[in-house]
Amino acid sequence: MSLIKQIISGDRRALAQALTLVENDYQNSQNMLAEVYTHTGHAHIIGVTGIPGAGKSTLLNALVKLMRKCEDTLGLLAVDPSSQFSKGAILGDRIRMRDLLGDKGVFIRSMATRGELGGLSSSTAGAVDVLDAAGFDRVIVETVGVGQAEVDIASNAHTSIVVLCPGVGDSVQAAKSGILEIADIIVVNKSDYPKVNVTKSYLREMLDIGSAVQVGLSETQNMTCDPHLVHGTSGAGNNSWQVPIITTVATSGEGVSELFDHLLAHYDHITSTGEITVRRQNRLRAIFESRLRKQLYTKFSQMLSEDYFLRQLELMMVRETDPYTAATECMNNFEINYIGDED
Numbered sequence: 244m245s246l247i248k249q250i251i252s253g254d255r256r257a258l259a260q261a262l263t264l265v266e267n268d269y270q271n272s273q274n275m276l277a278e279v280y281t282h283t284g285h286a287h288i289i290g291v292t293g294i295p296g297a298g299k300s301t302l303l304n305a306l307v308k309l310m311r312k313c314e315d316t317l318g319l320l321a322v323d324p325s326s327q328f329s330k331g332a333i334l335g336d337r338i339r340m341r342d343l344l345g346d347k348g349v350f351i352r353s354m355a356t357r358g359e360l361g362g363l364s365s366s367t368a369g370a371v372d373v374l375d376a377a378g379f380d381r382v383i384v385e386t387v388g389v390g391q392a393e394v395d396i397a398s399n400a401h402t403s404i405v406v407l408c409p410g411v412g413d414s415v416q417a418a419k420s421g422i423l424e425i426a427d428i429i430v431v432n433k434s435d436y437p438k439v440n441v442t443k444s445y446l447r448e449m450l451d452i453g454s455a456v457q458v459g460l461s462e463t464q465n466m467t468c469d470p471h472l473v474h475g476t477s478g479a480g481n482n483s484w485q486v487p488i489i490t491t492v493a494t495s496g497e498g499v500s501e502l503f504d505h506l507l508a509h510y511d512h513i514t515s516t517g518e519i520t521v522r523r524q525n526r527l528r529a530i531f532e533s534r535l536r537k538q539l540y541t542k543f544s545q546m547l548s549e550d551y552f553l554r555q556l557e558l559m560m561v562r563e564t565d566p567y568t569a570a571t572e573c574m575n576n577f578e579i580n581y582i583g584d585e586d
């Protein structure tokens with residue numbers, strides 16, 4: 244039986260094998276991913292991001308337990324964009340999600356992808372596709388941190404959850420990174436700590452400012468709002484999604500059912516408004532672009548001789564050229580034909 248057929252028939256070893264291939268071998272996973280793609284498009288893809296240590300894994304443990312009561316099946320990916328996973332981190336994730344281990348309706352996987360151009364978003368997207376093809380109702384991607392990579396991954400989800408903690412500093416950090424802009428649901432976890440209401444009102448203010456700016460922009464430019472840029476409103480056309488700010492205590496499960504309700508409501512919202520089509524297209528665009536970037540760079544590197552490269556470096560050292568001119572000259576010598584329909 245082919246690997247894909249095994250995955251679809253629920254073989255967990257085949258699934259793990261496929262994910263390892265996606266994670267480690269860009270080239271050889273290509274054909275498999277192409278076949279996997281024909282079986283995708285059913286799962287609700289949920290991105291969970293936020294500041295490190297906010298309680299994302301603990302929250303997901305509680306949320307997934309609740310989802311399992313509704314018989315949802317779930318694929319979970321924990322991704323660290325900035326560093327190689329240490330064994331400790333993986334172990335930590337396992338401990339925090341220990342209640343889920345052994346449940347056949349849940350599959351958990353940690354992923355490490357470091358440094359590769361376009362590698363992270365591309366391999367994460369590939370892994371999501373594999374889990375989608377495996378038939379999970381929801382695929383949840385947890386990323387650590389609030390940098391650009393997290394924004395990229397989160398904006399590839401149908402529903403993005405941003406997890407913060409009480410303390411305005413964290414929210415400022417999140418706002419600066421742009422992560423609030425892609426949030427469909429904001430969670431203030433650890434609400435057993437003080438100053439929850441201060442954090443909530445600060446976040447509400449940030450969201451309101453964001454929507455006001457966006458509405459202003461769209462009015463002046465006479466264009467439809469880009470749903471991924473708008474705080475507080477989302478959706479195709481003029482329908483709106485009010486970004487809820489939910490307080491939770493992941494360790495006790497408080498607020499988790501409210502979070503689940505909002506997740507379901509958001510999915511209903513994007514499905515009924517057609518927004519999900521926009522998000523699916525954005526996701527495909529991101530995967531397509533990331534594969535192009537990666538392959539273009541690989542091809543270019545193959546066309547650039549090592550000797551020539553080193554000679555340019557020497558010339559830079561004696562100031563006969565500079566990195567700026569040298570890079571442009573290399574590109575000028577790299578022939579690419581125009582791809583597209585001729586007018």
Ligand SMILES: Nc1nc2c(ncn2[C@@H]2O[C@H](COP(=O)(O)OP(=O)(O)OP(=O)(O)O)[C@@H](O)[C@H]2O)c(=O)[nH]1
Binds near residue numbers: 297299387491
């Ligand atoms: N007091 C309190 N502690 C919590 C809560 N949620 C999680 N924690 C604790 O916070 C610590 C970090 O929790 P994790 O679930 O690992 O957080 P995370 O956001 O997944 O962490 P990274 O993946 O490393 O970014 C653990 O010790 C949890 O037990 C909460 O609601 N209240």
Ligand SMILES: [Mg+2]
Binds near residue numbers: 299300321336
């Ligand atoms: Mg975690």
